[in-house]
Amino acid sequence: MIKLDFNKLGGLLPAIVQDYQSNEVLMLAFMNKEAWNATLSTGKATYYSRTRKELWVKGKTSGNMQIVKEIRIDCDNDTVLLKVEQIGGAACHTGYKSCFFKKIEHGSIKIIGEPLFDPEEVYKK
Numbered sequence: 001m002i003k004l005d006f007n008k009l010g011g012l013l014p015a016i017v018q019d020y021q022s023n024e025v026l027m028l029a030f031m032n033k034e035a036w037n038a039t040l041s042t043g044k045a046t047y048y049s050r051t052r053k054e055l056w057v058k059g060k061t062s063g064n065m066q067i068v069k070e071i072r073i074d075c076d077n078d079t080v081l082l083k084v085e086q087i088g089g090a091a092c093h094t095g096y097k098s099c100f101f102k103k104i105e106h107g108s109i110k111i112i113g114e115p116l117f118d119p120e121e122v123y124k125k
Helices: 033-042
Strands: 013-019 027-033 044-051 054-058 066-073 080-085 102-105 109-111
Touching: 027 033, 027 044, 033 044, 033 054, 044 102
Parallel strands: 013 080
Antiparallel strands: 013 027, 044 054, 066 080, 102 109
């Protein structure tokens, strides 16, 4: 039985997401118990959106799904690491491969890489 500690952050766990082949950090999200169970049962990364206050299956709108290849749990059972196959290439809702596309260099922000999709086209509202 897997027992995770959902109590420290008001029912949420941080979920660090890495590309399972390159180990590049793609994003950080949060999971509640429902998102955790959905991820385990479907094999698709599912998170809890703190903004929308609902479950969020990564890629349901954009097509940029995350197929879970491996899950690790930290020593305190309060953070998970998902190693995923990033379908579509982009993990970030802004269109970049990784949410960590801003690098601090000589006191300024440098953008690394190019967006793989236009978010205004993908998330038409």
